[in-house]
Amino acid sequence: MxxxxxxxxxxxxxxxxxxxxxxxxxxxxxxxxxxxxxxxxxxxxxxxxxxVIPGLVDVHVHLREPGFSYKETIAAGTAAAAAGGFTTVCPMPNLNPAPDSPENLERQLEIIRRDAKIETIPYATITRSRLGAELVDYEALAPFVAGFSDDGSGVQDEEVMRKAMRQIAKTGKILAAHCEVNSLLRGGYIHDGEYARAHGHRGICSESEWGEIERDIRLAGETGCRLHICHISTAESVDLIRRAKERGVRVTCETAPHYLAFCDEDMREEGRFKMNPPIRSRRDMEALREGAADGTIDVIATDHAPHSAEEKSKGLEKSAMGVVGLETSLAAVYTHMVRPGHISFPRMLEMMALEPRKLFGFKGGLVPGxxxxxxxxxxxxxxxxxxxxxxxxxxxxxxxxxxxxxxxxxxxxxxxxxxxx
CATH class of the missing domain: 2.30.40.10 (Urease, subunit C, domain 1)
Structure with a gap:
């Protein structure tokens, strides 16, 4: 070596x-x-x-393999991560087959062992095939995963989520929740704000996010499950999580660089501005920046979500949801958060390297040994x-x-x- x-x-x-x-x-x-x-x-x-900085940790990436290697591969995605300063990534389970059983998870782990350039610790699903109904065998999967998530889909049934939290709590693992109320989406694809109204686009309301965050915080309080809320984008989400932490609920959260750098005033009629949740209002962006500074938001994660050029070339309405971020994340946060004084340089490292290691129990850091x-x-x-x-x-x-x-x-x-x- x-x-x-x-x-x-x-x-x-x-x-x-x-x-x-x-x-x-x-x-x-x-x-x-x-x-x-x-x-x-x-x-x-x-x-x-x-x-010199500690290797960055991204607890929310989509590496698309197995099942969607035309969008991304573990080899390409982890090479991109290394180029961005990351030494650990956690790929989400919206794959084919989904890692909802030891057998399906092993298919993903085989590719990781063969092709990953850096430490790659996947999530398993919360429910079978991410359909929000049948629970998976958490105990069998827990030793091999970062946590459990149905990312890309919110678990809509409250009783299913309650049972999942109770069982996941017994493993000590994190449940990483994609919070979205499907009944409130109404075909929206960008933020329900001034830009959407001015340009005739269908909007996604803020309540579709914070409504399910409110529910999941309540369930986490009931069950004692370690709840990590993915990619928050609204001011209301920040406030709910801040108040939950004050009450002692075991909740953490992340946001992404694009929500800290852009608001819907920056939108363009291009697929590269389309992701889920969407870039929201200036008020939301400013609340996220404040939440990053005061510790309400624990982690900055990219939600790196690659698609083919064809899938992203169809404008705002028809392009696929998702943007990439592994190769721009560090510079974006430094430029838009540290240099203007929204957060300090040490706080950036906490959110991108130290805190994710602590929360998920990963090793590493600039310490001898x-x-x-x-x-x-x-x-x-x-x-x-x-x-x-x-x-x-x-x-x-x-x-x-x-x-x-x-x-x-x-x-x-x-x-x-x-x-x-």
Whole structure:
């Protein structure tokens, strides 16, 4: 295994935290100190002017395999993740076959073992085939998964969700809920706001999200299940979760970079602005930023959801829901959240690296003895996003053509160099 010495690395872009040398051997961080002498047979990386950060963790990605490899593969998706500074990702179970049994899960795990460039820990489903009715064998699946989710579909039946929470609570795993009230969707496909009304589009109301969040928080309080709410996008969602945490409910949540960077005033008549939940109002965006700053929102996750170029080229109404994010996430959050002062640089690392590890029990981090998962980043580098250069098979992102600060120069996962610019 590689023996690597990183020299002169900044511990924050400002340089206020000083510099450090980091020695990596046997897949782990051996030493972090102001100066480390180079041992024999060691690759030396001069990181002068660059910042070293813990490897990022994305607890919400769609890698599309098995079943939809024309959209994305585990090989391409994890290569894209490595290019974005990620060392751990958790793929969602909207697959064919869905990982709703040990046998179906093993089909996915075989591909992961063969093709994944970084640590890849999948979710199993909450219900059989994600249909919201029959529960799966949580005890049999729990040792092999990050948690349980029917992402892409909300569990509509309250009693089914209550029973699922009771059983999942016994495993100690997280239930990651896609919160959406189907009866309130009414064929909508973008936010039910000014842009939708001005351009004749059918809107998705905010209550379709927060209505089910309200229910699931209540059920989590009843059952003691560890509830993690996926991709929140509304001000009401932030408020509900904030108040639930104050009451002691075991609830955490995530939002995505595009909800922090854009509002419906930024919309275009292009499929790259279409995802579920949708980009919402300026009021919602500002509430999400506040929730990220005050700790209500625990995690930033990409909801990386690739589709083919054809599926995303049909305008807002007919394009598939979903955008990619693994290769832009770090720079997007740094540009739109850290540089303007909405959150601090350490808070960004908490939300993108430290807190997801803590919540899901993953190893790693910039501590001697831990698995060597880290990225080396040039936060002064200005990059114009060009989706044609993405390693992901998906190219559709609202950040395409925008200017961001920050470029990952190298990613090391488990002591192995998995990406180098």
């Amino acid at each position: 590689e023996k690597i010495l990183i020299k002169n690395a900044l511990l924050s872009p400002s340089g206020k935290e000083g510099t450090a040398d980091i020695l990596i051997y046997e897949g782990k961080i051996g030493k972090i100190a102001p100066q480390v002498d180079s041992p024999h047979d060691c690759s030396v990386i001069d990181a002068d002017g660059l910042t 831990n698995r060597a998962d880290l990225a080396i980043v040039d936060f002064d580098r200005v990059v114009k996003v060009d989706s044609t250069s993405f390693l992901s098979k998906g190219k559709s992102t609202p950040f395409d053509g925008t200017t961001l600060f920050g470029k990952v120069m190298m990613t090391i996962a488990g002591g192995k160099t998995v990406y180098k610019l």
